[in-house]
Amino acid sequence: MAKKTSFASAKNPSQPAEVPLEKAYESQGVEGRIYAAWEKSGYFNPDKLPSQLTKKTAKPFTIMMPPPNRTGILHVGHATGIALQDIMIRFERMRGKRSLWVPGTDHAAISTQVKVEQMLIKEGIKNPRVELGREKFLERVIAFAEDSGKTIVSQTRSMGASCDWSREAYTFDSPRNAAVVEMFRRMSEDGIIERGNRIVNWDPQFRTTLSDDEVLTKEVKAKFLTFSYDKNFPIVISTTRPETKFGDTAVAVHPDDPRYRKFVGKAYEPVFCGKKLRITVIADKAVDPAFGTGALGVTPAHSMIDSEMAERHGLPTVQVIGEDGRMNETAGPGYAGLTVAEAREKIEKSLADAGLLQKVEEVAQNLPVAERGGAPVEQLPMQQWFIRVNKPFKLRQNTLGKWKKGQKATLKQLMAEAVRSGKTDIVPEQFNKVYFHWINNLRDWCISRQIWFGHRVPVWYRGGEQKVSDVSPGKGWEQDPDTLDTWFSSGTWTFSTLGWPKKTPDLKEFHPTDVLETGRDIIFFWVARMVLMSTYALGEVPFKTVYLHGLVRDEQGRKMSKSLGNVLDPRELAGKYGTDAVRLSLIIGLSPGADTKLGEEKIASYRNFTNKLWNISRFILMTTGGVHAPKSRPLPKTLADTWLLGRLDATVAAVTKDLETFSFSHAGETLRDFTWGDLADWYLEIAKIEGGKDAVLSFVLDAVLKLWHPFMPFVTEEIYQRAFIGGAKAKKGAEFLMVMPWPKAKKSDMKSVDKDFGVLRDVVTSLRSIRATYRVEPSKKIDATLVSAKSAALLKKHAVVIASLARVEKLDVLAKGKQPEKTVGDVVSGVSVFVPLGALVDMGAERERLAKELAEIEKYVESLGRKLENADFVSRAPAQVVTGEREKLAAAKDKAAKIKEQIAALE
RNA sequence: GGACGAUUAGCUCAGUUGGUUAGAGCAUCUCGCUUACACCGAGAGGGUCGAAGGUUCGAAUCCUUCAUCGUCCACCA
Numbered sequence: 013m014a015k016k017t018s019f020a021s022a023k024n025p026s027q028p029a030e031v032p033l034e035k036a037y038e039s040q041g042v043e044g045r046i047y048a049a050w051e052k053s054g055y056f057n058p059d060k061l062p063s064q065l066t067k068k069t070a071k072p073f074t075i076m077m078p079p080p081n082r083t084g085i086l087h088v089g090h091a092t093g094i095a096l097q098d099i100m101i102r103f104e105r106m107r108g109k110r111s112l113w114v115p116g117t118d119h120a121a122i123s124t125q126v127k128v129e130q131m132l133i134k135e136g137i138k139n140p141r142v143e144l145g146r147e148k149f150l151e152r153v154i155a156f157a158e159d160s161g162k163t164i165v166s167q168t169r170s171m172g173a174s175c176d177w178s179r180e181a182y183t184f185d186s187p188r189n190a191a192v193v194e195m196f197r198r199m200s201e202d203g204i205i206e207r208g209n210r211i212v213n214w215d216p217q218f219r220t221t222l223s224d225d226e227v228l229t230k231e232v233k234a235k236f237l238t239f240s241y242d243k244n245f246p247i248v249i250s251t252t253r254p255e256t257k258f259g260d261t262a263v264a265v266h267p268d269d270p271r272y273r274k275f276v277g278k279a280y281e282p283v284f285c286g287k288k289l290r291i292t293v294i295a296d297k298a299v300d301p302a303f304g305t306g307a308l309g310v311t312p313a314h315s316m317i318d319s320e321m322a323e324r325h326g327l328p329t330v331q332v333i334g335e336d337g338r339m340n341e342t343a344g345p346g347y348a349g350l351t352v353a354e355a356r357e358k359i360e361k362s363l364a365d366a367g368l369l370q371k372v373e374e375v376a377q378n379l380p381v382a383e384r385g386g387a388p389v390e391q392l393p394m395q396q397w398f399i400r401v402n403k404p405f406k407l408r409q410n411t412l413g414k415w416k417k418g419q420k421a422t423l424k425q426l427m428a429e430a431v432r433s434g435k436t437d438i439v440p441e442q443f444n445k446v447y448f449h450w451i452n453n454l455r456d457w458c459i460s461r462q463i464w465f466g467h468r469v470p471v472w473y474r475g476g477e478q479k480v481s482d483v484s485p486g487k488g489w490e491q492d493p494d495t496l497d498t499w500f501s502s503g504t505w506t507f508s509t510l511g512w513p514k515k516t517p518d519l520k521e522f523h524p525t526d527v528l529e530t531g532r533d534i535i536f537f538w539v540a541r542m543v544l545m546s547t548y549a550l551g552e553v554p555f556k557t558v559y560l561h562g563l564v565r566d567e568q569g570r571k572m573s574k575s576l577g578n579v580l581d582p583r584e585l586a587g588k589y590g591t592d593a594v595r596l597s598l599i600i601g602l603s604p605g606a607d608t609k610l611g612e613e614k615i616a617s618y619r620n621f622t623n624k625l626w627n628i629s630r631f632i633l634m635t636t637g638g639v640h641a642p643k644s645r646p647l648p649k650t651l652a653d654t655w656l657l658g659r660l661d662a663t664v665a666a667v668t669k670d671l672e673t674f675s676f677s678h679a680g681e682t683l684r685d686f687t688w689g690d691l692a693d694w695y696l697e698i699a700k701i702e703g704g705k706d707a708v709l710s711f712v713l714d715a716v717l718k719l720w721h722p723f724m725p726f727v728t729e730e731i732y733q734r735a736f737i738g739g740a741k742a743k744k745g746a747e748f749l750m751v752m753p754w755p756k757a758k759k760s761d762m763k764s765v766d767k768d769f770g771v772l773r774d775v776v777t778s779l780r781s782i783r784a785t786y787r788v789e790p791s792k793k794i795d796a797t798l799v800s801a802k803s804a805a806l807l808k809k810h811a812v813v814i815a816s817l818a819r820v821e822k823l824d825v826l827a828k829g830k831q832p833e834k835t836v837g838d839v840v841s842g843v844s845v846f847v848p849l850g851a852l853v854d855m856g857a858e859r860e861r862l863a864k865e866l867a868e869i870e871k872y873v874e875s876l877g878r879k880l881e882n883a884d885f886v887s888r889a890p891a892q893v894v895t896g897e898r899e900k901l902a903a904a905k906d907k908a909a910k911i912k913e914q915i916a917a918l919e
Numbered sequence: 920g921g922a923c924g925a926u927u928a929g930c931u932c933a934g935u936u937g938g939u940u941a942g943a944g945c946a947u948c949u950c951g952c953u954u955a956c957a958c959c960g961a962g963a964g965g966g967u968c969g970a971a972g973g974u975u976c977g978a979a980u981c982c983u984u985c986a987u988c989g990u991c992c993a994c995c996a
Contacts (some may be wrong), residue, residue, distance in 0.1 A: 035955085035956075036956080036958070037958090131924095224975090229928095229993095229994085249996085250995095250996070252995095252996075253996085264996090275960090299995095299996085300995060300996085302995095303995045303996075304995075304996070307996095308926090308995085308996050309996075310996090311996090315996075317994090317995095317996075318996080333963090375995095377995095378971090378993095378994065442923060442924070443923095445922075445923070446922085446923075446991065446992080448990095449922075449923095449991090449992070450992080453992080453993080532990090532991095533990095533991095535991095562990095563990095567930095567931095568988090582982080600932095600944090601931065601932055601933090601944085602932095603932090603933095605924085606924080606925085606977095607989085607990085608931090608932095609930095609931070611931090613930095613945070613946090614931075614944090614945080616958080617944070617945065619958065620956095620958040621958085622957090622958085623956070623958045623959095624956065624958075624959085625953095626955090626956080626958095627955045627956035627958090627959085628955070628956080629955085630955045631955030632955085633955090634955070657956075671921095671976085677932090677933085678933080681933075681943075681944085684944090692955085693960085696955075699989080775963085777961095780961060780962065781961090781962060781963085783950095783961085783962080784949075784950065784961070784962040784963075785962080785963085787949090787950075789950085789951090790950070790951050790953070790961080791951090791953080819953080868940080870938090871940085872940055876940095879976080879977080882976055882977090883976085884975095884976035884977090885938095885975085885976040885977070887976080888976050888977090889938070889976065889977075890938080891976090892938090894938095895936050896938080897938080900939095900940090904940090910964060
């Protein structure tokens with residue numbers, strides 16, 4: 013033990029030399045130092061991994077970190093993702109794969125711009141974009157994004173993320189910009205990016221289009237008006253948006269509606285609030301005859317559905333609301349310039365005055381609002397860039413093993429095939445349905461945005477000409493002022509991060525990536541778009557597995573939000589409890605796709621566990637001296653040794669399988685049960701008694717630290733350094749637990765060993781329970797007699813262990829024997845346990861207790877008996893089950909008989 | 920309106936293809952500073968597995984209906 017040297021404890025001169033670890037684990041002093049050492053080693057980069065770990069045949073394992081938005085700091089949701097990804101990466105790295113985890117951040121276009129705009133308004137600049145102008149405004153946004161990016165990177169490091177910083181990427185840096193431009197160019201050439209005049213979601217507040225996914229619905233109360241355009245118009249219609257009626261070009265009814273059949277096909281020119289309309293009555297199945305009056309005013313310019321109807325019937329489009337969210341000149345006289353709300357009020361009044369208004373009802377309405385800013389979204393026809401998802405195009409390469417180069421397919425088909433074929437697997441699987449449902453209802457994707465922060469649409473105009481290029485094609489050319497939807501660039505994430513469009517070695521080795529781990533809320537926004545981009549550009553899926561985690565909520569199940577003040581900052585938590593504890597609390601108790609509640613109490617309990625592991629190690633090191641990791645599996649000397657090694661094998665096998673199948677929570681629980689229960693509570697206590705355990709203890713500690721390392725990288729690395737490696741003396745390529753090989757499980761039949769150990773454990777527990785029930789002082793030793801025909805030899809052999817663990821002075825083990833006087837008894841695992849307690853025994857109470865126990869066991873015997881007498885059960889149930897039930901019955905009968913004996917002895 | 924998910928001890932959740940007298944952690948109660956750990960140890964109490972039917976030799980597990988909660992999608996103009 014004196015030879016123990018440790019580079020870390022050298023900093024702690026007050027520590028006695030013979031104690032290798034301090035009494036409690038203090039994370040603060042450890043994490044920064046360890047992370048810096050890891051990073052310096054270069055092992056986060058798969059190209060620099062030690063060759064003895066990644067043999068020449070090693071496969072790659074790749075994860076692209078979902079780039080956090082540069083809109084602020086990371087929250088616990090990000091921390092969950094980082095923890096899960098780091099577990100996978102560390103696990104696969106230790107298994108010898110060339111593990112690559114590419115970190116990065118997302119410029120997040122509209123989110124970031126809105127955020128900065130709001131900050132500037134707070135600073136007192138009323139209309140930042142107008143006052144500052146494009147260039148100055150963008151400077152502010154870029155500066156903010158820069159700061160946010162730095163914070164995010166430092167937070168990611170402090171979470172212990174073993175990602176390859178040498179490959180760090182940003183969706184708005186120049187390699188990614190090159191990918192965006194190339195993607196745009198190819199899609200334009202293939203005719204799937206087109207400019208067109210279509211109905212888009214328009215945010216009048218930020219004056220930009222929004223994708224369908226950037227629009228939320230908010231329930232509001234609205235007035236539902238029922239009226240006719242004018243006195244001569246024969247049909248009554250209803251709407252919550254009378255102001256759009258200036259743009260009506262038809263009235264639609266259901267083809268089978270007898271009330272209106274006679275009007276279908278006729279044209280009218282009613283005067284609506286002073287404006288002459290040209291209305292055709294059309295029949296369309298989309299109309300619900302039971303709703304309202306069964307007749308619908310069709311406004312092709314301001315409703316997606318009406319626009320589709322207009323297309324079917326060849327109706328003209330009349331726009332009456334402008335980009336400023338106000339009525340335009342096409343609206344009725346005296347309406348131009350009014351806001352939508354003002355116009356609505358005025359129309360209601362005008363209709364009422366004219367006696368046209370039949371009914372005003374208050375209804376609940378789902379109002380579309382902008383995700384950012386919350387302003388009501390208008391639907392307007394506009395010139396925008398679209399990705400056509402239903403248009404067949406010629407494939408540039410063989411695709412998904414289904415299509416050959418030159419064949420035609422649509423983007424929608426590619427997106428569906430990726431998941432349908434199983435090339436991409438979604439975990440948990442119920443999200444497959446959600447994915448397909450979304451794909452089936454997918455409309456063309458509007459990719460242009462009228463905001464400034466983002467990739468500029470790489471299109472230049474001169475006269476009627478158009479060119480795709482990221483730089484000016486020459487004099488007289490003007491670039492499109494719009495920018496691209498942020499998901500256009502992040503859609504390329506899995507391969508633009510590997511150098512695409514260049515044919516790099518990285519791209520060849522690491523794509524498709526293995527796992528995409530992300531929040532279940534962005535399956536459409538992002539996951540589907542990556543599938544689109546990757547299948548289009550490379551002909552292959554972007555990732556083999558999508559693992560979705562749920563939302564982290566507060567203790568009461570509420571979403572964490574700044575306004576509620578219930579946001580947990582991962583930095584604060586990590587400072588208080590240690591990063592390892594935070595990681596565990598975000599992984600154990602979570603199932604994929606399901607939301608989770610997180611409170612500080614839970615984190616504290618995992619902090620306790622990190623300390624437990626620390627102290628287990630401390631004890632083992634005090635016993636063994638540490639320094640060198642064991643080279644080979646030790647030979648077990650006692651039952652406890654065999655049992656523990658068997659339990660370790662089972663644990664290694666279970667944890668490995670769990671990690672392979674994304675059952676992270678279960679892996680953690682299994683590992684904790686082994687570590688705390690089997691190892692600490694039982695084996696270490698026995699080791700104190702039996703002694704001579706150095707080899708087994710070292711071996712098990714080595715394995716346990718490796719198994720825990722993906723979950724708790726810091727504390728395990730620190731212990732490993734100080735227990736086995738000894739700092740500077742380490743061999744090249746073996747200086748870190750991080751690059752040690754993952755433990756292997758030996759297969760062996762442990763049934764009888766587990767059973768024998770179970771008997772010992774049950775007997776000890778029984779004795780302890782008797783002591784507690786009868787309030788025997790812990791310091792006072794008792795006598796005990798164990799009687800068992802079957803287990804006498806086993807019990808005798810381990811009498812010392814049993815006696816020590818249960819604090820027994822004189823332990824008699826008999827194959828057959830009589831119950832001593834004045835004893836308390838119990839029956840466990842076929843062993844009769846007797847403890848003479850003399851005057852302490854209350855004969856009456858004891859008789860009652862035994863009687864109660866007997867009644868229970870007899871009830872059980874009876875139910876088993878009935879089951880076994882049932883001919884149907886015996887003939888239909890599998891033989892194995894029947895045998896099992898017979899064994900149970902025999903054991904229960906035996907126990908009942910023994911309890912009866914004990915009762916008799918009390919007489 | 921549609922789809923999906925959840926409902927198991929006071930709380931958070933496990934329960935693999937139906938075969939346990941239904942488990943764990945936290946919390947609670949009792950006892951304990953037994954030289955790794957009080958961020959600990961030992962012991963104990965606590966559940967008619969949301970409700971009602973059904974299938975089966977056997978249901979927490981499968982089916983039907985209902986209730987409550989949650990999420991997503993679509994929206995009726």
